[in-house]
Amino acid sequence: MAPALLGLSLAAACSNSSGSSSGSAGSAAPLPASCAKYQPYAGHSGTTVTMFASILSPESDSLEKSWAEFSTCTGIKISYEGSNDFESQLPVRVAGGNTPDLAIIPQPGLLGQMVKTGKVVKPPAQTVTNEDQWSPIWKTYGSVNGTFYAAPMSANMKSLVWYSPKAFQAAGYTVPKTWADLKALSDKIAAAGTNGSKPWCGGIGSGTATGWPATDWLEEVVLGGQGSQVYDDWVSHKVKFSDPPIIQSMQTVAGWMQNPAWVNGGIGDVKSIATTTFQDAGAPVLTGKCWMLQQASFYEAQWPKTAKVGPDGDVFAFQLPPVNPALPVPVEGGGEFLAAFSSRPEVQAVQNYLSTADWATSRVKVAPGWVSANHGVDQSLYTDPIDQLSAKALTDTSVAFRFDASDMMPAAVGSGEEWKAFTAWFAEGESIPKVAADVDSAWPQ
Known part of the structure; x- marks a missing residue:
């Protein structure tokens, strides 16, 4: 693009x-x-x-x-x-x-x-x-x-992480430039546990579209960890959900957004991600209970009008770094x-x-x-x-740059079984192999 x-x-x-x-x-x-x-x-x-x-x-x-x-x-x-x-x-x-x-x-x-x-x-x-x-x-x-x-x-x-510049500055944190930096910062925040806060918050609730934010998390990891060709082959199902590159990427997502030490700051446990609407997921960033939220640029409309958005404001965003630093910066x-x-x-x-x-x-x-x-x-x-x-x-x-993968997949998959299976992944702790198999089985023959 x-x-x-x-x-x-x-x-x-x-x-x-x-x-x-x-x-x-x-x-x-x-x-x-x-x-x-x-x-x-x-x-x-x-x-x-x-x-x-x-x-x-x-x-x-x-x-x-x-x-x-x-x-x-x-x-x-x-x-x-x-x-x-x-x-x-x-x-x-x-x-x-x-x-x-x-x-x-x-x-x-x-x-x-x-x-x-x-x-x-x-x-x-x-x-x-x-x-x-x-x-x-x-x-x-x-x-x-x-x-x-x-x-x-x-x-x-979509490849943005929302945070509070004021809170980062007060705590002495810097914006991470690599995935390793992101993990190190998350561990540091989790260990500090200031006011019971956690490094990440999230919500995938969206009516009958519940689950879509979780598909974005996987897409970011596939594009930034496996590269553009694997991403394209995944969209066309040449690479299946049950194939090693996607299973590995799902494991990375689980280590990130299903890590009980890292989520769901100011809201609840890992399962609360499934019952929290994506619109409400970022609220704890402004109360100091959560430090980071991965969400798209359009999420700006969800912040209160009283919140200053900017590099020195109450809230801002940085670009999500690639899982594999050898790959070009991913932009979904x-x-x-x-x-x-x-x-x-x-x-x-x-x-x-x-x-x-x-x-x-x-x-x-x-x-x-x-x-x-x-x-x-x-x-x-x-x-x-x-x-x-x-x-x-x-x-x-x-x-x-790549367009959202689930949006490009057949509707029965991308806005159907994938949303459903990913919701079960977070809400019920469904296993990664089962989630992958359920999505693959929905692909039109």
């Missing part, structure tokens, strides 16, 4: 990337001067477009703010619904004929499952043109069997893709707008912790320190 954000002027981005394929905008009444940039999407006032996704408040609050002006100017109402059960409910709704007009899908594997139903509509021509403002690899993530279906909306940096990322189940003109107008640098810029301005890999977004717009850190890592050509 690692596309360079080219800093194209916003005016150029708008003029080149905005448009509607409905054919009605050209004959629509002119919009007021304050809304002129939305003229290509005009002509659909009074309509409603439904959207379904897994994004919840407070993230969804900024999402809705990002298109508020578009809706006001065009008269197109976007009726948004977020659900913790999105991954399980979307297939149910599609099968039952209760499809949303648009769905924000974070897993290419789930996108593939939806395309197989025959209900996903190919994007309009202008959306396809707008895709040119992304690195070509992103088009493959939004494609199924070589056909483009869903434009990317965001990119996120994710993203979201907008798929349509309707070709109504107003739906296509929304699709077109949400695929532009204009919309991405609007979202950047209202959503700390949100990053776009759209080349039309001026990188200087990122004023938030986590966004700056993430954008730099996601555009660094020297790192080993």
Whole structure:
């Protein structure tokens, strides 16, 4: 990946990337001067477009703010619904004929499952043109069997460890640069046991998506310990979960996030990770009960508004070092893709707008912790320190970047049995060989 954000002027981005394929905008009444940039999407006032996704408040609050002006100017109402059960409910709704007009899908594997139903509509021509403002690899993530279906909306940096710079400074701790340093620091914190604190906290609860943070932990260890080729072969199942590289990586995860001396600071024992939501997992970092949390850049939205985020603040993040220091620095990322189940003109107008640098810029301005890999977004717009850190890592050509593995796997595996089996791994102490075998058995024949 690692596309360079080219800093194209916003005016150029708008003029080149905005448009509607409905054919009605050209004959629509002119919009007021304050809304002129939305003229290509005009002509659909009074309509409603439904959207379904897994994004919840407070993230969804900024999402809705990002298109508020578009809706006001065009008269197109976007009726948004977020659900913790999105991954399980979307297939149910599609099968039952209760499809949303648009769905924000974070897993290419789930996108593939939806395309197989025959209900996903190919994007309009202008959306396809707008895709040119992304690195070509992103088009493959939004494609199924070589056909483009869903434009990317965001990119996120998952290879982060959240911590409190103030607490580190007070205790005399320094940010670890290697995996060995990370282990040594964890042992040191555990031995100190200040106020009953532990080095790590975590939570994998997420409704019917419970388990996904644990899959991220394994992905980080596979990419940073086994390398890119093993990672790619694992995604395609050439390397199975039960094969030595993945079993070894799962053992590394167990030594890290299932170590009773290291987790779950301020919350409970190892099993409490399974019953703690990922949103709540970081709270003990601010109370001194936990020192580190491995979570993505988008976790910034979960910190209280009163907490200062920055290198000298209440909370910040550092890049997770590779397990194997001989390998390139691993960067695991994710993203979201907008798929349509309707070709109504107003739906296509929304699709077109949400695929532009204009919309991405609007979202950047209202959503700390949100990053776009759209080349039309001026990188200087990122004023938030986590966004700056993430954008730099996601555009660094020297790192080993890979998209979230479970999101790339078939939905029955990556957002199905793997989540279920990994939850059992933490909640019930299921053995590593059993967890691996259960996931392998779910792979489509």
